[in-house]
Amino acid sequence: MEQHVHREHEGEALTHAAQETLKRSGEQWTAMRESVFTALAGFDRPASAYDVAESVSNLQGRRVAANSVYRILDLFVQSNLARRVESENAYIANAHPDCLHDCIFLVCDVCGRTTHIDDDVVTQDVRAAAWKAGFTPKRPVIEVRGICADCT
Template structure:
């Protein structure tokens, strides 16, 4: 099965923050200071992060406690608007560095260090959508996670 590669416009730093704000506004949502703070903390992570870890880091940056349930609501909004991806098996989140591009990711997650990478395979995720539809489901959203050891940990 061939992997289909998309040509993403990967963003980082302030450009990523600006793009995320624009995508959220285009979705009819507000880009509040709290949402920006949560996004900045998430974007700074090199591994999937939990809402509790993000709440702690945002709280440190703001100088006051931030409730994890507030962060969960923001993260759910980010997932719905394609600003972040949820790693289901770890109950953790990754920033989407190409928030203007919608596609289904296949995640590769290291069982040792927790590193997560992704690739796109429209043929695979399309087949999963079709299978769901064939079984009477609509709005199917494939969530595909492959677990194993990354190159460094397997090395």
């Protein structure tokens, strides 16, 4: 099984990598976008836009609308700063925003923790199957539901 090799960022290095990636995509790194990214990166499991809005609101001492957060999260997904966990209708910060590839999510049904793994062979096979069926794949979403090692 071929694994994608990349460097995962944490803390300030992650924020810096996200900022640089967003700027390279032609977007601005605003204070609000930084607040949303910092809040999202602070969660240890997928967070909804409402979770992020509440976190940013608490940090800023003023109400931040979930609609504003949704728009920023959509931009983050488009720019590879975050990934959407479809089955949870939630988001996770991408620990390697400077590396574009498809992710496979492992979602624990007990604790909700979501881990992503990279396996380019699997995702290339999914894309090839889509092409073979006459379908132009945009972004494969692969999620595996189960129980993580900590909850087993």
